[in-house]
Amino acid sequence: MWKDFFYFTKTERTGFYVLIVLIFVALLVYWTIPFISSSAQINSEQMSETAYKEFLASVHQRDRNWNFNDYYVHKKQAIILAPFDPNTADSITFVRLGIRPYIARNILHYRAKGGKFRTPESFAKVYGLSPDQFKLLKPYITIGDNFLKKADSLHRFAAKAERDTLKYYKYPEGTVISLDEADTTELKKIPGIGIGTAKRIIAYRQLLGGFYKVSQLQEISHLPAELNKWFFIKKEPIHRxxxxxxxxxxxxxxxxxxxxxxxxxxxxxxxxxxxxxxxxxxxxxxxxxxxxxxxxxxxxx
CATH class of the missing domain: 1.10.150 (DNA polymerase; domain 1)
Incomplete structure (x- = not known):
């Protein structure tokens, strides 16, 4: 009679076997997951360490291939000093003059608000422009007639009339003047030197800190050696x-x-x-x- 309790139909036996298989699979998965997870973590750590070492190797290789001069060729832009009007110059012109981009933006913003530079000295008030930089740029600042004060415009008109009607005095042959002391007025009395050349000589003298020999004039573009005979050096103290x-x-x-x-x-x-x-x-x-x-x-x- 007890066999009646343990008798199973074919369908029940099949279900029983399937249940046993599923239990076995579940236990197998339960036992193997920690090992798989640990192995995956180890592999992940190994991959991370490998990637880190490859990154360090690439950095060291880049440092070995890094050329100091090439870097600064791109970073450092040559300063080109040339006459400019702060009322009309664009940002590219300002940057070529050695003015930093954010200072150039300040200038353009000031002009957009209706601001004008009436004198070279007014340009010194630009935010961010250092006194030394203004001193360097001042000889190259030119203010257009449209932006000058009325008094300056009248003076410019009178000077132009005088220039048109009177002949400028020039030194006779054999005259020599001090190259380290002459101002633009005296330099213009030398035959072959006009206002533009005189300003360039003064500007270069300021950049150098003074001349110590006359032949340094040829370091200024388009100045012939024939001009040297008009000058001598007075041995004034040189700014060091x-x-x-x-x-x-x-x-x-x-x-x-x-x-x-x-x-x-x-x-x-x-x-x-x-x-x-x-x-x-x-x-x-x-x-x-x-x-x-x-x-x-x-x-x-």
């Missing part, structure tokens, strides 16, 4: 720059120091301390003997 104190931007403002030479000076100071003589700079390929010779009168330590 301390190369142990100034930064790259201030050093490159001097015509005899380019950007790469300024970087060498600053990096030498940071690694080896202050410079004591030009002989230390002669060890660098950026400085030739000619560079050091013409630079010597303009630096101090």
């Amino acid at each position: 720059i301390n190369i142990n104190k100034f930064n790259v931007e201030r050093l490159t403002s001097h015509p005899y120091i380019n950007f790469y030479q300024a970087k060498v000076i600053v990096e030498h100071r940071s690694r080896k301390g202050t410079l004591k003589s030009l002989r230390e700079l002669s060890l660098y390929e950026e400085f030739t003997s000619k560079d050091l010779e013409r630079l010597a009168p303009y630096i101090c330590f």
Whole structure:
């Protein structure tokens, strides 16, 4: 009789076997999941470590291939000094003059609001423009007649009338004047020198810190050597720059120091301390003997 309780039909036996199989599969999955998860975590960590090492290797390779000069060729844009009117110049002109882009935007915003620059000195009030930068740009600022004050316009008209009716006085042959003291009025008395050339001579003299020989005039474009006979050097004190104190931007403002030479000076100071003589700079390929010779009168330590 007890067999009646343990008797199963074919369908029931099939269902029973399926249930046992499912239980077995469930237990197998339950036992193997921790191992799979652990293995996946290990593989993930190994992949992360491999990716990190590959990233470091690429960084080191980039550093080895990095060219210092190429970087600064793109970063540093040459300053081109030329006459400009702050009332009409565009942003590209301002940037070429060495004015930073945000300062150029300030100028354009000021003009868009109706602002005008009536005198060169009014340009010095531009927000962000340093006094040294204004001093460098001032000789190149030209204010158009439409933007001048009425009094200045009348003066300009009177000067133009005088220019049209009177012949300017020129020095006779054999006259010599001091190149390190002459102003634009005196320079214009030299045959072959007009107001534009006179301003360029004064501007270059200010950039240098003074002339120490007459032949430096030929460093200004389109000035022939025939003009040298009209000048002499009075040996006025030359304004020197301390190369142990100034930064790259201030050093490159001097015509005899380019950007790469300024970087060498600053990096030498940071690694080896202050410079004591030009002989230390002669060890660098950026400085030739000619560079050091013409630079010597303009630096101090």
